[in-house]
Amino acid sequence: MSLPKVELHLHLEGAAPPRFIRDLAAKKKIDISGIFDERGGYSYRDFRDFLRVYEAATEPLKTPEDYHRLTLAVLEESAASGVIYSETFLSPDFCGGRDVGAWREYSQAIREAADLAEKRDGIVLRGIVTPIRHFGPEKAREVARCAAETAGDWIVGFGLAGDEKIGKPKDFAWAFDAAREAGLRLTCHAGEWGGPESVRDAIRDLGVERIGHGVRAIEDLALVDEIAETGIVLELCPGSNVALGLYPSFRAHPIHRLRERGVKVTVSTDDPPFFHTTMAREYRMLAEAFDWDEGVFDEIAKTSAKAAFCDEGTRDKILKRLEKADA
Ligand code: ADE
Numbered sequence: 001m002s003l004p005k006v007e008l009h010l011h012l013e014g015a016a017p018p019r020f021i022r023d024l025a026a027k028k029k030i031d032i033s034g035i036f037d038e039r040g041g042y043s044y045r046d047f048r049d050f051l052r053v054y055e056a057a058t059e060p061l062k063t064p065e066d067y068h069r070l071t072l073a074v075l076e077e078s079a080a081s082g083v084i085y086s087e088t089f090l091s092p093d094f095c096g097g098r099d100v101g102a103w104r105e106y107s108q109a110i111r112e113a114a115d116l117a118e119k120r121d122g123i124v125l126r127g128i129v130t131p132i133r134h135f136g137p138e139k140a141r142e143v144a145r146c147a148a149e150t151a152g153d154w155i156v157g158f159g160l161a162g163d164e165k166i167g168k169p170k171d172f173a174w175a176f177d178a179a180r181e182a183g184l185r186l187t188c189h190a191g192e193w194g195g196p197e198s199v200r201d202a203i204r205d206l207g208v209e210r211i212g213h214g215v216r217a218i219e220d221l222a223l224v225d226e227i228a229e230t231g232i233v234l235e236l237c238p239g240s241n242v243a244l245g246l247y248p249s250f251r252a253h254p255i256h257r258l259r260e261r262g263v264k265v266t267v268s269t270d271d272p273p274f275f276h277t278t279m280a281r282e283y284r285m286l287a288e289a290f291d292w293d294e295g296v297f298d299e300i301a302k303t304s305a306k307a308a309f310c311d312e313g314t315r316d317k318i319l320k321r322l323e324k325a326d327a
């Protein structure tokens with residue numbers, strides 16, 4: 001709980017506490033009762049269904065003010081788990097429908113909430129603008145335009161989430177090129193529901209320096225070695241993979257083998273309430289599964305800080321806080 005943590009892979013809407021979404025829906029008289037189980041948590045059957053429920057849960061989030069409140073709630077949870085830096089996926093698809101003017105207002109509201117949370121809890125947020133793969137390459141281009149308009153010291157990256165089984169990375173090359181030209185750093189979900197070839201495609205066709213998940217690279221050791229040699233960083237989310245049925249347990253998760261083979265691994269939660277997890281729980285489960293001590297987690301936090309897409313001044317501050325915790 002108290003170890004300082006650096007999280008690189010968190011979806012803002014996916015981190016929404018179910019109670020927050022339920023209360024907002026009730027206030028706005030939107031009926032999304034079908035997405036909750038009897039204990040009030042999110043309910044879904046499998047990955048496709050998870051994506052459906054995820055999208056339904058965004059329905060009551062209609063205004064920049066809603067996103068302001070959501071951001072405060074999410075960062076409070078992260079900070080309680082010891083997170084000091086959070087790189088968060090933000091989606092103009094849900095924030096104003098990819099209209100640049102609306103996106104500016106939403107991102108400004110999120111940023112103002114993040115500034116408040118930083119003052120309140122000492123947690124730092126930076127944004128990765130992220131189109132949704134199954135919405136298609138055309139919409140991703142519009143999202144890239146939104147990203148380019150707001151690129152800077154706070155919107156620092158561009159990614160791609162959604163259904164990996166739909167389309168190919170190269171369909172999104174235009175969007176990624178536009179984001180790169182705007183100075184954004186690049187990551188892409190791959191090797192979660194697609195195999196090693198999906199990771200290869202994302203690296204080759206999009207030029208990403210990080211991969212979201214990437215766990216299924218383990219099925220091709222030549223690819224694992226290439227990832228290790230080129231220093232591509234994996235944003236691993238073990239609790240997410242276990243909850244969605246990719247692996248039966250933490251012990252069966254490839255994070256340990258990837259690390260042993262020299263890959264730069266980081267640990268994140270993805271969509272914590274959906275997977276009944278937190279950063280503190282991820283650490284605890286990994287410690288139990290692999291007998292990892294504080295030294296391993298310290299190394300992972302530093303790897304994460306070095307792989308963060310923020311400016312060097314922010315990175316130095318994060319690294320100093322990690323070093324202070326060592327002492
Ligand atoms: N969006 C939110 N969580 C995701 C995941 N685990 N994979 C793909 N897209 C997502």
Ligand code: ZN
Pocket residue numbers: 009011161189212270
């Ligand atoms: Zn994700």
